[in-house]
Amino acid sequence: MRVKATVMEAAQMDRTLTRISHEIVERNGGTENLVLIGIRTRGVPLARAIAAKIEEFEGVQIPTGSVDITLYRDDLSQISPNPVVQKTDLPFDLHDQTAVLVDDVLYTGRTVRSALDALTDFGRPLAIQLAVLIDRGHRELPIRADFVGKNVPTSSDEIVEVRLESIDGENIVVLCEMPAGGGQEASEDVKEES
Amino acid sequence: MMDDKKPESNERQAAGEKGGQAMGNDPNGIQVDTEPGATALKCTDLLGIEYLDVEDINLILDTAEHFKEISQRPIKKVPALRGKTIVNIFFEPSTRTRTSFEIAAKRLSADAQSISASTSSLVKGETLVDTALNIEAMYPDLIVMRHSRPGAAHLYARHTSARVINAGDGGHEHPTQALLDALTIRDHKGKFEGLRVAIIGDIAHSRVARSNIHCLNKLGAQVVVAAPPTFLPLDVESLGVEAHHRLEPAIEGADVVMALRIQLERGGKLSFPSQREYFSLFGLTRERLSITAEDSIVMHPGPMNRGVEIASDVADGPTSVILDQVRNGLAVRMAVLYLLAGSSKDVETAA
Amino acid sequence: MSRLLLKGGRIVDPSQKLDQVWDLLINDDRIEAVGKDLPQDSDTEVIDLAGKVVAPGFVDMHVHLREPGFEYKETVASGTAAAAAGGFTGVACMPNTDPVNDNRAVTELILERASDEGTVAVYPIGAVSVGSKGEEMAEIGDLVDAGCVAVSDDGHPVATSFLMRRALEYTKMFGIPVIDHCEDLSLTAKSSMHEGTASTRLGLRGHPSAAEEIIVGRDVILAELTGGHLHCAHLSTAGALRQVREAKRRDLAVTCEVTPHHFTLIDEAVSGFDTNTKMSPPLRGPEDLDAVLAAFADGTVDVIATDHAPHHADEKNVEYDIAMPGIIGLETAVPLACEHLVHTGVIDVSRLVELFSINPCRILGIAGGTLEAGAPANVTVLDLDRQASIDISASLSKSQNSPFDGMLLRGWPAATIYSGKIVWRSDT
16 A cells, blocks of 8 residues: 555644643533543544543543444445454443543544444443544544544545554554555455454 | 445445554554454354364454453343344254353344254154255344254255354264353463363263364363263274373363263263262262362353262352353354354355 | 177186187177187177276176165166166175065066066075064075075174074075174164264264174174075174184185275265265274275185165255165276276286176176176176266166265276176267
């Protein structure tokens, strides 16, 4: 996959997360009844990073969990084989909490839709908000983010790749060109599932 | 129809949305929950552990690990297998395996139907193949089947396009039992390498023993069996086990002791004189178990004959993990249903 | 009087110690001459058999023709057609029909069918006991008079030592063998495969080698006691063959046969639960296969017999342990023997002819097993170099139960001449 451009360097990513953290606290009038939930895979370290930043300036530990949306995907009956399931870990009661879902890239909105369904099975939060590092457009569902790191106009044959220290060894966001040919596409899918 | 294009566009967006990143290659792996490795089972049906490799087994165990949590949610149900039809055909009575599969199917939102059938084809009735063809006409996606005859699941699998899960075929295999046992051992011991697992009882007629021996061998544990010689099949060592005719040398230093149900209804005649004598020679008592390894656990696939294979104070005691086995059975069966439902046989054979 | 000249074939006839590239002249239903460059007149039909083996007609002494009673599996007509296509000029048929061939009427019915619809010779084998129930002796004298060439309760062993003793004694009057299916049923209840490492893995109830060996031992002892002729059917174990070897060394009247599946397959073949691997006796272990091959090489085995056991597809398309045991074998025996015994060097071609022709004729006391002038014109022509795959769907049998479908083998029958007529000829 060819990298076309760098969207966000490490330092910028850090500043962006700091800003999102402040916005979350500001929007919710503090940290009371606030929980952070990262969407697997890359939403999880992002949620932890936001929690750490809020702890820095508010001195409060925000309960942080993770949700795996695999079992809620709307395309399960159409893909083969079934993707590998990862752990969902919500070590708190969602009832009457404001849950902030965190993910790396917002694209069609289908992942977020799945995550909303998953959260509903765990309880009835007061509100669910959405924070994303990158919003690249092309929505297929009526979903929008409450907190956006950066809006990046893209074409549908491009891929926004968020690389995170804890997973990929570096903090950077790049814009890549999707390779032509179905085979590559399929392998993309496998990667996504892994 | 527009639907024709759906899968492709969905996959593309899914790939795009998640940015196409690979995970699992992080050496520190703070959020690597699954071992990097297999992402799909290499088999089309689950007919026996013999036909799985260690990657397949680990994929099922890892998936089951994540499914455990679903049963603890306020709403114990996920939509993963919505629209899938699962038929449980039990030619042999079974309460716990059947219930476990039924609940597993329901937790995954599949439509599950259970059928009890007469096992004897000597009784006037349709053949297994006819049963398969009739059920096939109702478009099942998965068949879970229990039968008293070895190889019956193989036969069924040759006559259906649905995925077949062997829930026990006579004295041959009972793969989900071995998988739930493996998950239970992993929960308590955290590993398989170097473990000594003793299986006690009617090895000759036990599908649980065969599946467990295959499974534990593949995972790297050392398996020891002990039984009266009348309960040991010819050349049992060829299965990859150490065999003893007395209980003590088998359980000495064992990390796991697994008692098998004495099938009083199957082949018991002339194999041992009385239940009393069996218990006095092979029954698991607290005193006998004192020579096992520290922190050893005691397992039983159920249903138990208390006072025959196992003393009640052991079955209900602190080293018993019997109820963990039942809990894990649900997670393992959910995992197996989920992984096998993922694709059709046509897809696999074309690939 | 029509004449048929088989020209330039390799004549292999151990009965005359003959292995020569010669001609064979047939006059009507008899062999007229065998020799070099035999003269031919204008109305002699000449067949060029250069490169082929010409042998006395093969006889399969262990066949289930299923008629009367099980015509949906096989009939005299279909079974003998399959026999001709397999290179056999005669078959001996087992009495476990319905009704059992335990009386003259059934024997006569079979022979009548054979003469009306049969392609090759049929030699009925009568039952040892009434209904093969192992209780009263059948009217063996009457059976022999009607045309039976041996007695057997095949499908079951001769039930008791006492009955076996009486049968071995009584048959001495007629000079026929008692053919026993050697199996101690108390050791094989509910079994469906050989007891060995494969049964241990598959969880199927095992049939121990001892079950066969115990009855062979019993029968050999009784053969010695009585001086009767014992023929052990379809032997499959090392221990059984060892006992027969020992009995022969001591000059007892003991002969035996082995099936093609027992010299080609082992119990591992059962692994996929294909019911076409279910036989009685079962496919044995690898050490038994080695012993079987050794017994071919050293002369312990007298006969290759197929135990041709046709079953309807519905009787095989069921769970392994309730499937009917047995496979068809008439059209696969010769190529399996050529490939696995001759081309591997276990035996030579003249021993092959002994196993398929001379010995079964001698044991059953029937004409044949030779190409001498005056003998019946029953001839099997072989093409030892032809390579082809078994296509069970093309079988002339009414049943298709065989584990050998698709197997590539070298050495096939090329033509079958029965009573002076070419009753079957290979297309190629």
